Amino acid sequence: MALLNDLAKKKEGLVSGHRLCPGCTHSVIARQVFAAAETDKYDIVIAAATGCFEVSTGLYPYTSWNVPWIHTAFENAASTIAGVETAYRALKKKGKINKDIRFIAFASDGGTYDIGLQALSGAIERGHQFLYICNDNNAYQNTGNQRSSATPFGGTTTTSPNGKVKFGKEQPRKDIVSVLEGHHMEYIAQASPSNWRDLMNKVKKALDVNGPTYINVIEPCTTGWGFPPNKAIEIAQLAVDTCVWPLYEVIKGKVVINYKPQKKLPVVEYLKPQRRFAHLFKKGNEYLIEEFQKQVDAHWEWLLKREECGISYFED
Numbered sequence: 001m002a003l004l005n006d007l008a009k010k011k012e013g014l015v016s017g018h019r020l021c022p023g024c025t026h027s028v029i030a031r032q033v034f035a036a037a038e039t040d041k042y043d044i045v046i047a048a049a050t051g052c053f054e055v056s057t058g059l060y061p062y063t064s065w066n067v068p069w070i071h072t073a074f075e076n077a078a079s080t081i082a083g084v085e086t087a088y089r090a091l092k093k094k095g096k097i098n099k100d101i102r103f104i105a106f107a108s109d110g111g112t113y114d115i116g117l118q119a120l121s122g123a124i125e126r127g128h129q130f131l132y133i134c135n136d137n138n139a140y141q142n143t144g145n146q147r148s149s150a151t152p153f154g155g156t157t158t159t160s161p162n163g164k165v166k167f168g169k170e171q172p173r174k175d176i177v178s179v180l181e182g183h184h185m186e187y188i189a190q191a192s193p194s195n196w197r198d199l200m201n202k203v204k205k206a207l208d209v210n211g212p213t214y215i216n217v218i219e220p221c222t223t224g225w226g227f228p229p230n231k232a233i234e235i236a237q238l239a240v241d242t243c244v245w246p247l248y249e250v251i252k253g254k255v256v257i258n259y260k261p262q263k264k265l266p267v268v269e270y271l272k273p274q275r276r277f278a279h280l281f282k283k284g285n286e287y288l289i290e291e292f293q294k295q296v297d298a299h300w301e302w303l304l305k306r307e308e309c310g311i312s313y314f315e316d
Contacts, residue, residue: 023229036200049077049107109150194236226275253312
């Protein structure tokens with residue numbers, strides 16, 4: 001892996017001038033992705049679903065993208081990039097393109113876990129070669145912080161508010177990585193911008209796979225989550241250190257955990273700095289934090305056991 005000074009000199013796929021909120025990590029994640037992509041070796045084409053990232057970087061007639069980029073609808077980033085990749089293969093077969101190109105789709109959790117899941121599932125099943133990156137900010141933030149199936153248990157949003165009747169979202173977040181595992185992809189991973197070297201290693205691996213790949217990236221949202229703009233990376237790191245957001249890969253069906261905290265922090269360290277969880281700390285709601293911790297512990301133990309077993313549906 002190159003040094004930071006070397007990475008800073010690489011071609012930027014996303015440049016200044018965008019309108020993302022102060023402290024938003026969308027741009028941080030994109031810059032880490034481009035720093036990992038070997039742009040001197042192959043060109044990159046991007047498709048971005050409607051969402052915070054798209055509206056903030058491609059507001060007509062301006063753009064912050066320094067590479068070929070397609071804006072697509074909320075639900076079909078995967079099918080759009082699959083179509084482009086198919087056209088590329090056809091033109092390459094006819095000898096009309098000689099370049100080596102890699103294809104990346106960016107979407108948020110609403111366009112991935114929910115209304116984009118059908119397009120994503122179909123594109124993966126057909127075996128198109130692309131990397132799909134979900135910037136998971138835990139809600140439909142672009143349209144006003146409505147709940148998505150990625151919103152965590154207890155989180156308050158405009159459509160899962162806390163009050164006298166409800167305590168926020170009542171269901172645990174969808175385990176999208178497990179859902180996609182059912183497609184028997186060669187490479188799936190979960191990453192965080194706070195662990196940039198880990199994220200970049202995963203991007204490099206994913207782009208080298210001959211087929212569809214997926215990386216789920218936590219994307220702390222200053223507006224929806226309610227924390228100061230200078231705390232985004234700190235919040236992301238707390239998610240990792242509490243195992244709310246484990247860093248791991250599923251390589252040909254085998255789980256590899258990339259980071260095991262020496263001292264696993266309690267989930268309160270992650271919940272406390274965020275306004276969306278403030279109601280969980282009110283008197284009488286202690287059981288909600290206990291339930292949150294229970295869910296996180298169960299998932300972490302399940303991952304540890306899977307790594308230990310080393311079971312895979314792929315033949316060695």
